[in-house]
Amino acid sequence: MATASEIRTLAAGAKLSDEQLLASYAIADRSVPWLRANFVSSIDGAATHEGTSGGLGTDSDGRVFALLRRLADVIVVGAGTVRQEGYRNLAIDDEGVAWRTANGLSEQPPFAIVSASLRLEPSDLAGYATRPFVVTTERASPQARARLEDVAEVIVAGDSNVDTVELKHALAERGYPQLHSEGGPTLFATMIAQGVVDELCLTISPRLEGGLGSSNR
Numbered sequence: 001m002a003t004a005s006e007i008r009t010l011a012a013g014a015k016l017s018d019e020q021l022l023a024s025y026a027i028a029d030r031s032v033p034w035l036r037a038n039f040v041s042s043i044d045g046a047a048t049h050e051g052t053s054g055g056l057g058t059d060s061d062g063r064v065f066a067l068l069r070r071l072a073d074v075i076v077v078g079a080g081t082v083r084q085e086g087y088r089n090l091a092i093d094d095e096g097v098a099w100r101t102a103n104g105l106s107e108q109p110p111f112a113i114v115s116a117s118l119r120l121e122p123s124d125l126a127g128y129a130t131r132p133f134v135v136t137t138e139r140a141s142p143q144a145r146a147r148l149e150d151v152a153e154v155i156v157a158g159d160s161n162v163d164t165v166e167l168k169h170a171l172a173e174r175g176y177p178q179l180h181s182e183g184g185p186t187l188f189a190t191m192i193a194q195g196v197v198d199e200l201c202l203t204i205s206p207r208l209e210g211g212l213g214s215s216n217r
């Protein structure tokens with residue numbers, strides 16, 4: 001957490017350094033499974049502006065978003081967000097890689113993409129900096145699964161919907177206890193319903209979307 005003096009510095013309009021921000025989000029015990037969720041909402045509850053969450057945030061939100069990725073063992077995201085926001089080859093930058101290795105972490109945290117349909121492009125996943133996980137269900141089509149297995153490790157967690165309790169357990173078991181979820185709304189709703197969110201980093205954007213962005217919630 002930021003100290004009282006850091007908060008006063010912030011209130012005075014000065015910027016916290018990356019190290020101060022990272023320290024304020026530091027993880028107490030990396031061996032204990034923990035799911036940190038990051039979410040942005042307009043003041044009237046929309047999850048997007050003009051189709052993406054990025055439109056709701058500021059440069060400062062973008063900065064924190066990147067630093068939170070730096071702290072993660074694995075980044076969890078729903079397939080809807082991957083498709084809508086065009087998640088591709090999302091590598092941590094050189095400074096982040098240097099920070100991670102100096103702090104005993106892998107260079108790049110893998111992504112874990114949650115999908116029942118497996119409507120994901122193998123060529124997109126092949127471009128990720130680290131081989132991703134795809135987390136799916138027992139009922140997923142074997143053909144769709146086979147298409148992805150060359151480029152991703154497919155984990156089955158749940159029957160017709162991914163059970164996020166199983167997801168958390170499966171990733172921790174593979175050596176990735178610190179989960180960072182980037183949403184989107186459907187996956188986040190399941191995580192809340194299943195009680196797996198340990199920490200929420202919530203940004204309230206000072207925007208009124210008038211119901212338009214809410215259609216994606």
Ligand SMILES: NC(=O)c1ccc[n+]([C@@H]2O[C@H](COP(=O)([O-])OP(=O)(O)OC[C@H]3O[C@@H](n4cnc5c(N)ncnc54)[C@H](OP(=O)(O)O)[C@@H]3O)[C@@H](O)[C@H]2O)c1
Binds near residue numbers: 119162188216
């Ligand atoms: N405000 C924010 O912080 C925020 C964050 C991220 C994204 N977004 C925005 O949200 C919009 C997308 O919304 P969304 O609700 O579709 O996002 P989402 O939760 O990322 O994607 C939904 C899809 O993810 C898969 N999925 C999620 N939970 C699942 C579960 N328990 N079991 C199996 N599959 C599961 C399914 O994929 P399949 O269809 O492949 O089965 C489902 O159709 C985008 O416009 C994006 O920009 C906002």
